Amino acid sequence: MNTDKLLDALHTQGWYVWDDFLNAEEVEQLRDAIPESMKPAGIGRHQQHHTNKQIRSDKISWLERGKHAASDDYLSRMEAIKNDVNRHFFLGLFEYEAHFARYDIGDFYQKHLDTFEGRSNRRLTTVMYLNDEWADEDGGEIVIYDIDDNHLNTLWPKAGRLLVFLSEEFPHEVLPTNRERYSIAGWFRVNGMRGNRVDPSR
């Protein structure tokens, strides 16, 4: 995997769109790894963890190693990215967490930062899209802003596309989708301490 362009873009602008990160066959295998049953996504963690359909209405399922060859392979690729990013930026990324997400017709995710409420140790966000032949009328675009709320980009959730951005710097939203929409959202985290405990995952 050649991460030169990714590393360069992260350095100069803080985000990168990697088209054809996966080919059609790899996307299809990943789609097969999506579990049938998913649960409404939450906001915040632990005690604060609650679902809020005003903010987001997608359904999720966390990736776990050993469940499916395709998702294991995906996690290995993310590990390779983590190593390259760490070598270049000394970010100290140490862990990756990711979930499949399904947005049913009408589902959305309002503008947010991935570091809100108890998630401050998320440093780098990845989103992989698993949908073929998206069209304008399908909606479901991700819109990315800078920290001052200037519009940066509007992107289709196109199959094989990997979006990467610094979690703390880019508010983003998912517009209501007119078609079932599948993705894998993931986060590289740094190790954090809460009280005297190492920050747990999720």
Ligand SMILES: O=C(O)CCC(=O)C(=O)O
């Ligand atoms: O699916 C997407 O395009 C982005 C999802 C997202 O922002 C999130 O899960 O935090």
Ligand SMILES: [Fe+2]
């Ligand atoms: Fe997000």
